[in-house]
Amino acid sequence: MGQIGFYINQSICQGCKACSIACKDKNNTEVGINFRRVYTKEEGSYMQQPNGGIVHNVKSFYFSISCNHCEQPACVLSCPTGAIEKSKQNGVVTIDQEICVGTQLCVKACPYGSPQYNKETFKSNKCNFCMDLQEKGEDPVCVATCPLGAIEFGPIEELRKKYGNISQIKGMPSATITKPNLVITPHRDANLV
Numbered sequence: 001m002g003q004i005g006f007y008i009n010q011s012i013c014q015g016c017k018a019c020s021i022a023c024k025d026k027n028n029t030e031v032g033i034n035f036r037r038v039y040t041k042e043e044g045s046y047m048q049q050p051n052g053g054i055v056h057n058v059k060s061f062y063f064s065i066s067c068n069h070c071e072q073p074a075c076v077l078s079c080p081t082g083a084i085e086k087s088k089q090n091g092v093v094t095i096d097q098e099i100c101v102g103t104q105l106c107v108k109a110c111p112y113g114s115p116q117y118n119k120e121t122f123k124s125n126k127c128n129f130c131m132d133l134q135e136k137g138e139d140p141v142c143v144a145t146c147p148l149g150a151i152e153f154g155p156i157e158e159l160r161k162k163y164g165n166i167s168q169i170k171g172m173p174s175a176t177i178t179k180p181n182l183v184i185t186p187h188r189d190a191n192l193v
Contacts, residue, residue, distance in 0.1 A: 003091035005156035005181030015062030022145035061187035067127035068180030078109035111173035
C-alpha cells in the first residue's frame with residue numbers, strides 16, 4: 001500500500017468540528033484530549049473613516065489537524081521505551097499502550113501537538129488513522145464525518161498528484177522538521193509560507 005496521509009481542503013472547512021467530535025467519541029478520550037483539533041485563524045482590523053463609517057479588513061478561516069504520520073516522526077525518536085512505531089507497511093505511527101510509560105517526551109517533541117497525555121492512565125496516545133475501521137473497509141471517522149468532504153485520506157503520493165505538495169501554511173511548524181504526510185488546499189486568506 002505504501003505511506004498513507006491526510007488531505008485537508010482548508011478552503012471549504014467551516015469549522016464545525018464534527019471531525020474532532022467524532023474522533024473524540026470513537027476514541028472515548030478524556031476532557032482536554034483531542035487527537036484531531038480544529039483551529040480558528042483570525043486576523044485583520046477595522047478602520048474608522050472620517051465620515052464615521054467603518055472599513056474592515058478582517059479574515060478568518062479554520063484548519064483541522066491530527067497526527068501527520070510523518071516521514072521523520074519526532075515522537076518516535078523521542079520515545080525512550082520504543083512504544084511509538086512507524087509501520088513499514090503503511091507508514092502509520094502508533095503508540096503501544098502496553099509499552100508506554102508516560103514520559104511525555106513525545107508530547108514535547110511533536111511540533112504538531114499530536115501525542116496527548118492522559119492524566120488518568122499516565123500514558124500518551126494519538127491518532128492511529130482509525131486502522132481498526134480501515135481494516136473493515138471503512139474510512140477514518142474524521143473523513144466519514146466531515147459534512148463538506150474537507151478531509152480525505154489515501155496513499156500520500158496519490159494525494160500529492162491530485163492536490164499538490166502544500167503541507168504547511170502560516171502558523172504551522174516548518175514541514176522540513178518532520179516531513180508530514182499531509183496535503184493542504186489553503187483557504188483563500190491563508191498566507192502560504
